[in-house]
Amino acid sequence: MSRRSLRGSLRFGLLATLLRGFFLMVSFDKRNQRWIIWALLLAGLLLLPFITDALLGRGWVRIVDFAMLYIMLALGLNIVVGYAGLLDLGYIAFFAVGAYCYALTDSPHLAQAFPIAFPAGVHLPFWFVLPLSALVAGGFGVLLGAPTLRLRGDYLAIVTLGFGEIIRIFLNNLNAPVNLTNGPQGISFIDPITVMGVSLNKTQHFFGIAFPSVHLYFYLFLAFTALVIFVSQRLEKSRIGRAWMAIREDEVAASAMGINTRNLKLLAFAMGAMFGGASGALFAGFQGFVSPESFSLMESIMVLCMVVLGGMGNITGVILGGILLALLPEVLRNIVMPVQQALFGKTLIDPESLRMLLFGSALIGMMLYRPAGLLPSRLRRRELGGDDAAAEESVYDATH
Amino acid sequence: MPHTDDALLHASHIGKKFGGLNALSDVSLHIKRGEIYGLIGPNGAGKTTLFNVLTGLYQPSAGGFRFNGMHYQSGKPHLLAQAGIARTFQNIRLFANLTALENVMIGRHVRTRAGVFGALLRDRGTRKEEHTITLRARELLRYVGIAKPSQTLAKHLSYGEQRRLEIARALATEPLLLALDEPAAGMNASETDNLKTLLKTIRDNGITVLLIEHDVKLIMGLCDRVAVLDYGKKIAEGVPEQIRKDPAVIAAYLGQETTGSSTQDGGGGD
Numbered sequence: 127m128s129r130r131s132l133r134g135s136l137r138f139g140l141l142a143t144l145l146r147g148f149f150l151m152v153s154f155d156k157r158n159q160r161w162i163i164w165a166l167l168l169a170g171l172l173l174l175p176f177i178t179d180a181l182l183g184r185g186w187v188r189i190v191d192f193a194m195l196y197i198m199l200a201l202g203l204n205i206v207v208g209y210a211g212l213l214d215l216g217y218i219a220f221f222a223v224g225a226y227c228y229a230l231t232d233s234p235h236l237a238q239a240f241p242i243a244f245p246a247g248v249h250l251p252f253w254f255v256l257p258l259s260a261l262v263a264g265g266f267g268v269l270l271g272a273p274t275l276r277l278r279g280d281y282l283a284i285v286t287l288g289f290g291e292i293i294r295i296f297l298n299n300l301n302a303p304v305n306l307t308n309g310p311q312g313i314s315f316i317d318p319i320t321v322m323g324v325s326l327n328k329t330q331h332f333f334g335i336a337f338p339s340v341h342l343y344f345y346l347f348l349a350f351t352a353l354v355i356f357v358s359q360r361l362e363k364s365r366i367g368r369a370w371m372a373i374r375e376d377e378v379a380a381s382a383m384g385i386n387t388r389n390l391k392l393l394a395f396a397m398g399a400m401f402g403g404a405s406g407a408l409f410a411g412f413q414g415f416v417s418p419e420s421f422s423l424m425e426s427i428m429v430l431c432m433v434v435l436g437g438m439g440n441i442t443g444v445i446l447g448g449i450l451l452a453l454l455p456e457v458l459r460n461i462v463m464p465v466q467q468a469l470f471g472k473t474l475i476d477p478e479s480l481r482m483l484l485f486g487s488a489l490i491g492m493m494l495y496r497p498a499g500l501l502p503s504r505l506r507r508r509e510l511g512g513d514d515a516a517a518e519e520s521v522y523d524a525t526h
Numbered sequence: 527m528p529h530t531d532d533a534l535l536h537a538s539h540i541g542k543k544f545g546g547l548n549a550l551s552d553v554s555l556h557i558k559r560g561e562i563y564g565l566i567g568p569n570g571a572g573k574t575t576l577f578n579v580l581t582g583l584y585q586p587s588a589g590g591f592r593f594n595g596m597h598y599q600s601g602k603p604h605l606l607a608q609a610g611i612a613r614t615f616q617n618i619r620l621f622a623n624l625t626a627l628e629n630v631m632i633g634r635h636v637r638t639r640a641g642v643f644g645a646l647l648r649d650r651g652t653r654k655e656e657h658t659i660t661l662r663a664r665e666l667l668r669y670v671g672i673a674k675p676s677q678t679l680a681k682h683l684s685y686g687e688q689r690r691l692e693i694a695r696a697l698a699t700e701p702l703l704l705a706l707d708e709p710a711a712g713m714n715a716s717e718t719d720n721l722k723t724l725l726k727t728i729r730d731n732g733i734t735v736l737l738i739e740h741d742v743k744l745i746m747g748l749c750d751r752v753a754v755l756d757y758g759k760k761i762a763e764g765v766p767e768q769i770r771k772d773p774a775v776i777a778a779y780l781g782q783e784t785t786g787s788s789t790q791d792g793g794g795g796d
Contacts, residue, residue: 357646360645360646360648361642361645361646364640364644364645364648364652364656365634365635365638365640365641365644365645365655365656365659366640366641366642366645367645368624368628368631368632368635369632369635371621371624371628371632372621372624372632372635375620375621375622375623375624376619376620376621376622378583378603378619379615379619379620379621380621380632381602381603381604381607382581382582382583382603382604382607382612382613382615383604383607383612383632383633383635383636383695383696383699384603384604384607384608384633384635384636384637384699385604385632385635385636386604387604393642397642
């Protein structure tokens with residue numbers, strides 16, 4: 127027997143073992159299979175910053191961090207728009223409230239306005255400021271919700287849009303008579319987030335591995351995203367979630383079924399706003415600087431598009447939408463410029479305007495071909511299905 | 527506090543104006559516990575308006591009503607549902623993109639308690655409550671005779687099933703009074719028959735039924751007592767036999783006495 131054939135059979139044996147392992151894994155009963163998938167997903171996520179760092183560079187880890195913030199925002203808006211069906215075009219205002227909440231209570235800024243009361247500014251611990259930001263934003267949510275209870279659809283959209291602008295304009299102008307927000311210059315030197323005595327702002331070493339700051343923030347955001355997903359999921363499949371969906375489907379019928387539509391709509395606004403506020407606080411700590419221009423109407427629309435693009439009311443869809451829309455501009459920036467440089471020797475089309483073009487055409491395409499989003503929430507039922515409903519639905523979808 | 531007299535609902539002098547139009551004027555009626563009470567009248571007579579007043583959707587311009595011993599004037603729909611009035615709608619208003627089961631589960635909202643913290647923590651009480659909600663909802667789907675899988679979206683049910691699903695959803699709120707707005711509209715003969723049987727079963731299970739219907743035959747065959755509205759006024763009230771012979775009713779329904787021969791359309795009541 128020649129050496130080569132031996133090696134061949136060895137290789138074959140190895141391949142067979144691998145295949146067998148794979149099939150064993152696949153043929154595991156469903157429960158185990160799910161565990162394996164979850165474990166792989168978790169491992170992938172934990173390694174993601176390192177992989178990104180190695181393949182694309184540190185700047186991309188930062189981009190991924192921002193994408194996580196957007197996902198949190200989109201999931202928060204999903205409660206308002208996707209579950210309760212309240213079209214909110216000013217959602218970024220809650221993000222702004224949370225961000226400024228953190229900025230004011232964790233920076234030297236207030237020393238300017240109140241030098242006697244706070245000679246060194248205010249520096250409250252993170253675990254206190256985060257819930258505070260969420261609560262304050264939630265309060266603003268109720269404040270926005272209360273006067274709009276009777277409005278629906280387009281009218282609600284216009285009022286919420288106005289609310290979002292009001293908040294931004296306030297932030298822009300509240301530097302006089304008392305300098306509260308520092309106006310258009312924004313607030314800088316915001317304290318970085320410190321978790322259990324570990325500052326996330328510098329490279330830390332655990333188990334002999336160096337974790338740069340952006341990696342640490344990634345893990346923090348990952349944990350919070352997981353929390354937001356958990357809360358969304360629990361709410362969705364609960365008495366409260368069903369009541370929200372009833373309001374979304376038919377408010378009159380919902381109230382006739384004994385649902386207190388006023389309270390539940392306020393609750394939806396408040397819950398959505400709390401998520402927005404919490405992500406705002408994380409944003410402020412991460413960025414170290416906030417200014418009103420981060421909270422423009424375009425941002426609200428962006429977050430809404432994430433929800434709509436992914437599939438309203440469906441958590442997986444919303445996450446997908448968040449990832450796509452948060453990464454798209456960065457991908458474009460990094461591809462369009464070099465390609466143009468290589469082809470024409472200069473930049474003909476600015477990636478920013480190309481982004482708008484692509485974005486607009488993507489939305490039109492969506493409206494035409496997948497009006498319910500990339501992953502419509504009905505898919506959830508098809509997975510759960512088990513009975514004929516699924517088959518029936520696919521027939522329905524094919525014919526309509 | 528529950529009232530012991532036999533009138534479950536007592537409406538007195540209810541009036542409702544829409545701008546200059548008197549949709550209802552001075553309508554009084556009482557519905558006894560355990561009966562099927564019919565409300566008929568030509569198109570535009572104010573049946574649905576009265577219905578909407580009694581279920582809290584409209585605020586009456588005059589008068590009010592007592593339900594189960596409590597007085598209501600400006601109804602809020604959810605409070606009346608809480609008090610025990612459940613309704614269906616003339617033009618079906620299901621939660622179209624939710625499943626049949628979820629539709630009925632939503633009906634349980636008013637009789638259950640879990641809040642945000644219950645939803646987040648999913649403690650034992652909440653899990654148990656969810657379990658009983660699901661069980662009860664399935665039971666009600668069977669009760670009204672929806673054979674399709676409970677995971678079917680409401681909008682994919684047949685017309686007759688959608689009507690019955692609305693009834694199941696209303697029953698889920700544990701009503702004392704089930705108010706049905708033209709439940710047989712658009713149904714074929716066999717669906718109407720099924721509905722009739724269902725409504726009798728519901729009454730026999732101790733739920734009072736208020737029924738608006740165009741189908742005089744159905745009303746006459748089913749109701750214990752009937753009120754007739756015309757131009758926003760009550761023109762007659764009584765047992766079906768009485769109503770059938772009432773000259774005012776005949777005039778309102780069939781135009782003038784010239785078409786008196788058609789009164790036998792109430793003959794299905796045997």
